[in-house]
Amino acid sequence: MSTARSPSTRRAGVPAWKRWLFRVSAVFVVLPLFYLPAYFHSQELNRGTKGLGERELGEIAVGPWSVRFAEWRVEQPFRNGEAGYAKSFTLALCDTCAKQVKAAYLRVGKPRNLRAAGSIFFGSPYRQSVALPIPERVTADAELWITLEGWDGSVHQAALPLAEASPITIEWLSKRGNPT
């Protein structure tokens, strides 16, 4: 800042917008300092040292099995390219079922069959995640359906209200004027 204000440069006729450009560019250099905490928080979240996600919902029974379920980030749905908006969730399979579960799926609304079980989770049995598409016309009373498919062919399901899984998504929906 001092350079822009020094008498010699003012004498040189540095226009005001250039002085402002300099100040803005200096702000960009300092800005990373303010983002340090958020950066390290993200790093820890990705590494899993902060738990399953920013908001863990605890154990959810799915038939004979159970999963620990979490909202990955307490943030509004993000724009996922041409696919529209999406919201990330994570889960961990129970110790006894880690080897028995073939695949885990998540969907807004009850799936009609296994082939329409929704988005499939990716990752290890200990922490897997999905970017769940949030359709345009989701209502605030919508439910998330977790489907677990076993290697033995069995299929088990559980539902939880979207309002419980992600209150911030409900806020976002009401802001967008979706029916409640």
Next chain:
Amino acid sequence: MSAAVPAARPAAPKAGRARLWFLVHSWAALPLWIFMFFVCLTGTIATVSQEIVWLADPAVRARAPSADARLLGYDEVLAAVNRASPESVVQSISRPVKSQFALSVRVGNPDGTSQSIYVNPYTGEIQGTDPSFNFRGFVRALHGWLLMPFTNGFNLGWYAVSLLGLPMLVSLITGLVVYKKFWRGFLRPRLRFGHGARVFWGDFHRLAGIWSIPFILIIAITGLWFTVQAVLGDLSISISSEGAPPIVAREDAPYTPDGLPPRIVSLDEAAAHASEYLPGLQPMFVSLPGNAYDHIVVAGRGAYPLLFERLHVNPYNGKVEYVRRVADRSALELFTESMRPLHTGDFAGLWLKLVYFFFGLLLTMMVLSGLLIWTKRTAHATAAMLRRREEEPDGSVAELETEGAR
């Protein structure tokens, strides 16, 4: 640039034009110098961040037990990791482009954490795990997007940094325009010591500039591509010719009578299938299926070193079910996907990284030398020009202002 601004010459139209270009040159990056300096410096460090980690942490080095030691296959590496931590799930194995580096094996642990394990490529010894502070990732994030979070599309930091490609490009072009017969600098390089700081930094700025023409051009253009990429991304415009990601057919993933996962093909088998399919491919990266309907992905460099060729192998029957070769990319994709490796220089080994590091340092110093020259000279030239504008206003100054705004 002093040669191009003969202060004593009468104000002929040609000299006026040269002076105009010179002022555009001196204003293109100058108001942004501190930001430009920061980005050039962090970018320079980023090119060798992996090597800095190599120097600091013996665990990432690939020590060969003997000169004729054989590299382990992927299955041997997998077995070594499974022996060391039987409960962890291996997700991927990557073999760095530089033979001096240990293998990096990505695992998911029972406590929900994930980490990279460094494995000796010759002995399978577990040499260590990645520290919680990832220096390489940090420098990249600092350089590329000022550590800002990506919550919804590309962030402000990404745009601000990548847009610096514009003043950089303008600086290069105007610099060459005002540096009359710059090619003479190649034949008769001049770097005068002992004539004071102004002369030295002026010589340095010109000399470093002409020798860095290709490098500056690459960095500026690839940098500007990152802006275009962000705009396309944020507008949800896809230029990809690749369809939806392939998945394993339901029929191929069998149910098992005992309710436990079936055997899948070994990684060496998968890599062999890949090499059969694409002879000459050197598998650098193998990822294990992320779920029951996911493929084993084998990727490596073929004839075109900038881009990876990728094959998806069905884990149940070993068939190669999807291939993404360099030849499968459209001309536009070849161009756009080459931008990032060109920007970072990480595709040919240590020597290229050192070349990038050297020119990165030069570029960083050019920001500083440009600033030094300006404080000593251009401030006076601008003052002189503005004095003339007050005396006899004409259109050229308005033109200068708009040019300078770029």
